[in-house]
Amino acid sequence: MPELPEMENYKFILSQKIIGKTITSVQVNREKSINVSPEIFLNQVQGQKIINVERRAKHLIFYLENGNILLLHLMLGGWMFYGTQEDKPKRTVQIQFTFGQEHLYFIGLRLGYLHLYNSRDLVEKELSDLGPEPLDLAFTLKSFEALVVNRRGRLKTKLVDQQWIAGIGNCYSDEICFHAGVLPTRGIENLNSNEVNTLYHSIQYVLRDATKHGGYMENPLYKGDTLTGGYNNLCKVYDCEGQDCPRCGHKILKGSISSRKTFYCSNCQK
Template structure:
């Protein structure tokens, strides 16, 4: 599932491509991916202008000139492409938005994900349960320590709880725990001040490294996009079961925790 680095990478690429652009055409190949009848959705979007693109956690919000938003959540398997044509036949994309420059934004893999047209008020309501963004200036170390101390679950499930922090999922929770040298199954509220501070800085370090490397997804947005997926080769533990730890050589271990994949080094992460 795309996480904060992937969605921020999409946002940073889409902003200069779409801002100020008029939507001139809408194709919907799967009615369940949107929240209105196809003809109403299409009529409401044609001739609308994209003002800017915002990320909130794992969501993208396309702000339109009539005050509405397009709320995108890619969920598991969703991805985007932009250009004269998609890398697959048009029928393989659930939604396609065409713009005044003749190029289109293709929404693929929206079997669980969605693109909903909603009001600004509805967007606020729908996203109100999300926790702070890891980059929020108000999320100081002190504020983070307070939030973490109130959690009773395991560290990995805490990090992936979107009400705790918005944007972290399976991949980056494991990478963060490895960078902080903390076992992902340790009880979150048992970390001492030193470990909590280490975790706080690891969150921003890993997410920043992943953003700058283009995230771990392998679907480039455009034909010129050579950055997307660059973090795949930088993962230290995620999806590396039985491979040697880069730091100590111990085989990376795989387990499940409350139904989630969990990769860690049993030698470097002994805190459970």
């Protein structure tokens, strides 16, 4: 499932590709992927210019010229492709936006969605329960320490809690714990001040590094895309079961925490 770095990468690339362009045509092949009737969706979206693309947590937000907003959550298996009809991957497309000769294809939206909102509903209803953005300047060590105070639960479970901190999921929770040298099974209430400090800086480092390398999702966003998925081979523990730990040489283990697959090194993570 795309997490903060993947969606930030999509935001960066799509901002260059579609901001200022008009959606000349809309095709909805799966009505369950939208939250209004196809007629309303087409009426409000077709013919509109994209004026901005932003990210919040694991969501991508498309701002339209008429004041409406499209909220995208790719969920498990969702991805996008931008290009011509000839370049389109041979995959089922749930929604398609046309920009002249090029198209933005929304693929794999079986669990994901592209919903239409006005700005008030988006802020007050759909995104109101999200936690702070970990890469915002306002997310300081002091604010992170305040989040940890009087909290309980296993570290992995807290890191993927979108109401606690927004944007971290299965992959980066494991990578952050590895970078910080702490086990994802640790109780957050048992972390000492040095470990909290280290964890904060690991959150910053891992998310920024993964974003810089295009995240771990492998499908290119456009033909010739060499950035997207660049972090996939840089993961230290995620999906690395049985491989040697890059820090100590012991085997990477796979476990389960709250029904989530979890990868870690039992030797150098404490």
